[in-house]
Amino acid sequence: MKQEGHIVKSYDEEIKDIKNSIVDMGSLVEKQLKDSLQCLKDKDTEFAEKIIENDNVIDKAYNALDQSLIEILGKRQPMASDLRTIFSAIKINKDLERIGDHATNIAKRVAVAEIVLPEKPSRDIINMGEKVNIMISEVIKAFLEFSDEDAKKVWLMDREIDEEYLGILRQLLTYMMEEPKRITACTSLLYMVKNLERMGDYVQNIAEDIYYAVSGEPLFDGSSDPTWEAILPKKK
Amino acid sequence: MVENNNTKISAKDVDVFYSEKQALNKISMDIKEKEVTALIGPSGCGKSTFLRCINRMNDLIEICKVTGSIKVDNEEIISSSTDVVSLRSKIGMVFQKPNPFPKSIFDNVAYGPSIHGLADTKSDLENIVITSLKKAGLYNEVKDRLNEPGTSLSGGQQQRLCIARAIAVNPEIILMDEPCSALDPIATAIIEELIDELRLNYTIIIVTHSMQQAARVSQKTCFFHLGELIESGETNKIFTNPDNTKTQDYITGRFG
Numbered sequence: 001m002k003q004e005g006h007i008v009k010s011y012d013e014e015i016k017d018i019k020n021s022i023v024d025m026g027s028l029v030e031k032q033l034k035d036s037l038q039c040l041k042d043k044d045t046e047f048a049e050k051i052i053e054n055d056n057v058i059d060k061a062y063n064a065l066d067q068s069l070i071e072i073l074g075k076r077q078p079m080a081s082d083l084r085t086i087f088s089a090i091k092i093n094k095d096l097e098r099i100g101d102h103a104t105n106i107a108k109r110v111a112v113a114e115i116v117l118p119e120k121p122s123r124d125i126i127n128m129g130e131k132v133n134i135m136i137s138e139v140i141k142a143f144l145e146f147s148d149e150d151a152k153k154v155w156l157m158d159r160e161i162d163e164e165y166l167g168i169l170r171q172l173l174t175y176m177m178e179e180p181k182r183i184t185a186c187t188s189l190l191y192m193v194k195n196l197e198r199m200g201d202y203v204q205n206i207a208e209d210i211y212y213a214v215s216g217e218p219l220f221d222g223s224s225d226p227t228w229e230a231i232l233p234k235k236k
Numbered sequence: 237m238v239e240n241n242n243t244k245i246s247a248k249d250v251d252v253f254y255s256e257k258q259a260l261n262k263i264s265m266d267i268k269e270k271e272v273t274a275l276i277g278p279s280g281c282g283k284s285t286f287l288r289c290i291n292r293m294n295d296l297i298e299i300c301k302v303t304g305s306i307k308v309d310n311e312e313i314i315s316s317s318t319d320v321v322s323l324r325s326k327i328g329m330v331f332q333k334p335n336p337f338p339k340s341i342f343d344n345v346a347y348g349p350s351i352h353g354l355a356d357t358k359s360d361l362e363n364i365v366i367t368s369l370k371k372a373g374l375y376n377e378v379k380d381r382l383n384e385p386g387t388s389l390s391g392g393q394q395q396r397l398c399i400a401r402a403i404a405v406n407p408e409i410i411l412m413d414e415p416c417s418a419l420d421p422i423a424t425a426i427i428e429e430l431i432d433e434l435r436l437n438y439t440i441i442i443v444t445h446s447m448q449q450a451a452r453v454s455q456k457t458c459f460f461h462l463g464e465l466i467e468s469g470e471t472n473k474i475f476t477n478p479d480n481t482k483t484q485d486y487i488t489g490r491f492g
Contacts, residue, residue: 004490011489077448079475079487216477 014072015082018089019144021065025096026140028058030133033103033199037129039110040122040192051107058100065093081213088213092143095202095209099136102195102202109188117185121171125192128164132196135161135203143210151210154203155219161200168193244269244409244439245290250304250314252285252294252463259285261463263304267456269408272431272440274450274471277460278491283443286460287411290441291327292320308409325352328402332414334394336386336401341378344386344397345369348405364404372400373430392423399430403438410434412442416449428453447487451475459483 005012032054039047069090072078078086106129135157142150172186172193211219245267252260260282267273275283285294292313294300306314313323325348336344345365348354355361365382369375374396378389386397395415402410412431416424431440431453444450450457451471458468459480467480478484485491 004485006489007491008489079447079451079489080478080484082488083476 011076014068014076015085018065018068018072018086021061021068022089022092022096022143023140025058025061025065025093026136026143028061029096029100029103030136030140032058032100033106033129033133033136036103036106036110037126037133039107040117040129041126043110043113043117045111045113048107048111052104052111055100055104058097062093062097062100066090069093081216084213084216088209091209092206095205099199099202102199105195106192109192113185113188115185117189118175118182121168121175121186121189121193124164124168124171125189125196128161128168128193128196131157131164132161132199132203135200139203139206139210142207146210146214148211148214151207151214152219155207155211158200158204161197165193165197165200242269243267244309245441246305246307246310247286247289248305248307250286250289250302250306252282252289252303253301254297255299259463260289263465265458265465265468267439267441269439270435270437271456272435272442272454273456273458274454275441275443275458275460276445276447276450276487277466278486279445280462281460282463283458283460284413287413287441287443289314290409290411291324291329292318293329295320325405326407327409327411328399328405328407329411330395330398330402330413330415332417334391334398334418336389336394336397339386340383341369341386341389341397342382345400345404348401352405354405365400368400368404369397371403371434372396373426373433374400390423392419392426395419395423395427396430399427399434403434407438409439409441412440414443414445417445424449447475459486461486 032051035047035051035054038044039051069086072086076082135154138157139151139154142154169190172190176183176186208219211217243266247266248264250260250263251258263282263286275287277283288294289302289306290308290313294302302314304314305312308323308326312318337347339347342365345368346361349361349364355364366375369378374393377393378384378397381388386394389397395418399410399415416427419427428449431442434440442450442453444453454471456468457471457474459466459474459478459482461482467474467478467483469479474483475487478487
């Protein structure tokens with residue numbers, strides 16, 4: 001649907017500001033994850049402390065955006081696509097903040113790890129984390145482009161994350177069974193991999209919100225679309 | 237909410253001309269009974285003109301010509317043989333500016349039932365007046381001063397008096413043409429609450445310039461533009477996800 005500007009130009013400005021703030025939130029969160037992965041790679045506990053502190057910056061950005069969102073709701077009483085955009089932005093902001101928390105948790109694990117973390121699963125977790133970071137960046141792009149199709153593509157990317165999660169989980173279990181001394185270190189990694197898996201789920205939520213904001217329809221409406229059914233998670 | 241499927245008013249291909257100028261172009265819509273239908277659209281879009289077709293108010297404008305078909309309870313009303321007086325007794329109307337008669341509060345409400353012969357005795361008439369004032373949510377505020385002039389009331393009370401006057405003749409349909417545009421937010425909220433109650437017993441069609449009001453009070457919304465009906469449907473759908481770009485642009489304040 002083509003979108004002209006509002007008659008009240010300051011309303012356009014406010015919506016633009018909200019969109020920019022979401023993009024900024026996205027960048028902060030991406031950076032937080034990138035740093036966490038780097039500190040895991042370097043086993044840099046000092047850097048980990050800095051990352052943990054940096055979570056405050058994300059929380060502040062979250063609160064500021066939350067405030068702008070409630071103000072625009074109260075002031076403009078948005079309708080139709082504006083309403084869907086604001087409604088989605090509220091949820092996206094919250095989910096980004098949660099992703100930031102999970103990224104911070106990785107740094108927290110590195111900060112307290114007094115033992116040597118096994119190399120192979122650490123490397124795999126870093127790889128997985130980089131993929132999650134690509135998802136975050138893509139979902140923010142989909143929001144900026146206001147593209148339901150792109151949002152759908154990002155949604156699908158989570159399948160790979162889930163597979164990697166299971167793979168690393170199995171790997172860690174094997175490590176622990178083989179060598180009970182590694183249990184403490186592997187438990188730390190287990191938490192990290194779970195953090196990453198949850199981040200992927202939050203990105204999926206964001207993708208669903210964007211899809212709704214753009215199209216006005218839920219990504220899954222229960223109707224039987226064969227192309228969708230093929231990719232839906234299988235019931236066990 | 238229980239869905240009802242009884243069509244109260246059915247319009248088909250309604251055209252309205254003021255002299256040469258076409259004000260409505262092939263309007264077709266069904267209005268369900270005991271629902272609130274909101275007509276929205278920019279000034280001059282034809283929404284009030286359409287409202288006035290339903291009780292044949294346009295007859296009062298000499299240069300106005302209405303063609304097409306409007307059926308109320310399956311009876312054609314756009315016809316020279318239509319009994320306009322009986323049609324109007326079935327359809328009450330409330331206007332933008334409260335317009336009580338220069339009479340007492342009691343007489344304002346009693347006037348309609350008297351001339352329509354709805355009350356045989358004085359106590360019958362009293363009953364009708366009291367019941368109507370109660371239905372309009374005004375009785376408690378005026379019960380001690382029924383003999384004071386209607387014009388002595390506040391704007392919001394006057395509007396409720398007009399609603400009481402409209403429902404005193406026991407109509408089935410109530411037409412409201414921007415009933416709250418001259419009222420403050422509290423008086424508006426009281427009228428909206430009243431509309432919510434009235435729709436249990438009446439079919440209500442309301443013209444409003446306030447999107448939020450349309451979204452709050454109605455179950456169906458019809459968007460008019462330049463004399464055409466652009467989109468109509470469930471209010472919840474229209475205000476969250478309209479199908480038509482023009483509707484979208486209008487309700488989001490983008491109309492250029």
